[in-house]
Structures are given as C-alpha cells and as structure tokens.
Amino acid sequence: MKAWLICIDDTDDIGTKGTGEIAEEIAAKLAPRVPQDARPAITRFVTRHQLFVHPDIPYTSHNSAMCFQVETDFDFAEIKAICIAHLKQESAAAADPGLAILDLESDYNIGQLIAFGKQSKVEVKTKEQAYQLAAELGVDLSEHGGTGQGIIGSLAGLGLRLSGQDGRVKGQLTLGEDHDESAVVQPSVAQMLKQTGLQAAISTTGEILNHDEQISLTGQIKAVYTQHQFALLVSNESGEWRNATKQQLKPY
Known part of the structure; x- marks a missing residue:
C-alpha cells in the first residue's frame, strides 16, 4: 500500500453538507475496510486548516481546507477518479471545489509546500501561483466546478498538514x-x-x-x-x- 495526502476546499454552501464531512466520506471510500470495533486509523483523521480571511477571498463561513492521509492499494488514477466522482456528487451547486493529491513517497520539496501553506494563512494567493507551485512539486491539483478557487486552499492545506503544527481534527x-x-x-x-x-x-x-x-x-x-x-x-x-x-x- 502507498500513502497519499489529500486535501479538498470550497465544496460547501450555507445549509449544505460541509467540506469536512465530504473529506471523511472520501477517506472512507479510499481506505481498506476494517472491523467496526477497530480503533480509528489515525491517518484518516481529517484536519481542518484555517486560511486567510479577506474580502478578496470568497468563502462560506471560515475559509478552511480539509486534509487527510490515506494508505491504499488504489493507484493514482483510481484515487483521483473516486475523489472527483464524490466531489461532483456531494459539492454544493454554488461551490468552487479544489482537489490536491500528493504521493508522499514522491520527491517533492516539503519546505516550499509548507511555506505556501503558511503564507496562505496571512496573505491572498492566486490560482496561477497555486498551479505553478503544484507543477514544480509534482502535486496533482485540479478544480471541479465554479471558479475552481478551491485549488488554492487545497494546496495550502497539504502544506499546513505537512508542517505538523497546524490543524484541528474534525468533529x-x-x-x-x-x-x-x-x-x-x-x-x-x-x-x-x-x-x-x-x-x-x-x-x-x-x-x-x-x-x-x-x-x-x-x-x-x-x-x-x-x-x-x-x-x-x-x-x-x-x-x-x-x-x-x-x-x-x-x-x-
């Protein structure tokens, strides 16, 4: 099995299913089945990462991204297909969903990714900056509706989770x-x-x-x-x- 870090952002709207719940559902679809009485797999805990709140940044209530790690036998194409299908099914009509997928065994610059995450907590970032950095680091970054603005938060969420010092566990x-x-x-x-x-x-x-x-x-x-x-x-x-x-x- 391989380990992957996955982050989604901007999937909800007032009165709809929250991004954290959608992330938990995707994690459950990707993870191996375990007995109901087993202890929760710590890697599947979904973490909420608070991003910059600013008039130039559209968000539903708090501008936060949701991230989780999963170990699975699915290959990259299967992982992405499952994520996209669930995002399209569950995201609110008015949302701007973004999806970031990182192969934790790949050769990526963790420092750059963490820096982007920390910067996204205090300054406005653009889609162009997110796509450029994702391309440099080998992170798969994709948008799935609306403006696709959620790609910024989803990439930032990866960096913040990797920092090891950010995030509140959902629920x-x-x-x-x-x-x-x-x-x-x-x-x-x-x-x-x-x-x-x-x-x-x-x-x-x-x-x-x-x-x-x-x-x-x-x-x-x-x-x-x-x-x-x-x-x-x-x-x-x-x-x-x-x-x-x-x-x-x-x-x-």
Missing part, C-alpha cells in the same frame, strides 16, 4: 457510548488514548504528558495536529490538567 471526541458533555470525566492519559485513537496529550505550552497523568474532561472534547501527532490539547489549571478551551484551540 469531537467521545469517551465511550455513555459520554455526557455536561459531566466531568477523569481518565488517565493512557485510557483517553485507548478510547479515542489519539497519539498523545500535549499541553498548550508544548509539554507531552506521561500516560499515567490524569486529565479532567468536560464539554466538547477536540483534538489538534501538533508536533506531528494527533493530540488532545490540554492546559494546567490550578494544578489540574483540563481539555483546552475554544480560545486555546483557536490558533489551530
């Missing part, structure tokens, strides 16, 4: 079927990792918690991609580890 985590958002649960880090499929608990200051540390979790439990790991972001409040607040998650 929220649950700790078993009886998880209640209003209650406080206090698992050890090891228990939390086992139940969620995450790789680490990392503090807002960058500290990786030991597996025997206890954390207090309440409300919506969100994960991020940081230090090249899918992690629960936590902060220390009065000597107690707690899941990060919305404000603390904002940089991701």
Whole structure:
C-alpha cells in the first residue's frame, strides 16, 4: 500500500453538507475496510486548516481546507477518479471545489509546500501561483466546478498538514457510548488514548504528558495536529490538567 495526502476546499454552501464531512466520506471510500470495533486509523483523521480571511477571498463561513492521509492499494488514477466522482456528487451547486493529491513517497520539496501553506494563512494567493507551485512539486491539483478557487486552499492545506503544527481534527471526541458533555470525566492519559485513537496529550505550552497523568474532561472534547501527532490539547489549571478551551484551540 502507498500513502497519499489529500486535501479538498470550497465544496460547501450555507445549509449544505460541509467540506469536512465530504473529506471523511472520501477517506472512507479510499481506505481498506476494517472491523467496526477497530480503533480509528489515525491517518484518516481529517484536519481542518484555517486560511486567510479577506474580502478578496470568497468563502462560506471560515475559509478552511480539509486534509487527510490515506494508505491504499488504489493507484493514482483510481484515487483521483473516486475523489472527483464524490466531489461532483456531494459539492454544493454554488461551490468552487479544489482537489490536491500528493504521493508522499514522491520527491517533492516539503519546505516550499509548507511555506505556501503558511503564507496562505496571512496573505491572498492566486490560482496561477497555486498551479505553478503544484507543477514544480509534482502535486496533482485540479478544480471541479465554479471558479475552481478551491485549488488554492487545497494546496495550502497539504502544506499546513505537512508542517505538523497546524490543524484541528474534525468533529469531537467521545469517551465511550455513555459520554455526557455536561459531566466531568477523569481518565488517565493512557485510557483517553485507548478510547479515542489519539497519539498523545500535549499541553498548550508544548509539554507531552506521561500516560499515567490524569486529565479532567468536560464539554466538547477536540483534538489538534501538533508536533506531528494527533493530540488532545490540554492546559494546567490550578494544578489540574483540563481539555483546552475554544480560545486555546483557536490558533489551530
């Protein structure tokens, strides 16, 4: 099996299926089938990457791209065909979908790709710039409706994911079927990792918690991609580890 990084952007409109949900569906179509009770494959976690919000950039609500990694036996032509078919089927009529596909075993300049992603968080980029860089790096970049403006975000999303320090994991985590958002649960880090499929608990200051540390979790439990790991972001409040607040998650 080969590993691929795939990113889509600008597939939705107000009141339609979100880009993150569409990305999850594509990932499921591409990934090998696993037993229902198996732990989630960490590579298939979809990460949301926030891009520049500016009057010159059209977007639905937040201008974010959705990226995921998948290991599959499908070849490139099959992967692209599956992605395109699903985008055409599920994208909103008013959307401007873009698709970026990167063979992670290819010889590409990761520094250039990361730089483009970081620049796209603070400045306006053009389709021409995106196509030029994709051609230089061997990234397959394609547009599938409307203006095709989504190619910019989809290429940027690849770079941001590869940086290992950007992205919020789509959705929220649950700790078993009886998880209640209003209650406080206090698992050890090891228990939390086992139940969620995450790789680490990392503090807002960058500290990786030991597996025997206890954390207090309440409300919506969100994960991020940081230090090249899918992690629960936590902060220390009065000597107690707690899941990060919305404000603390904002940089991701």
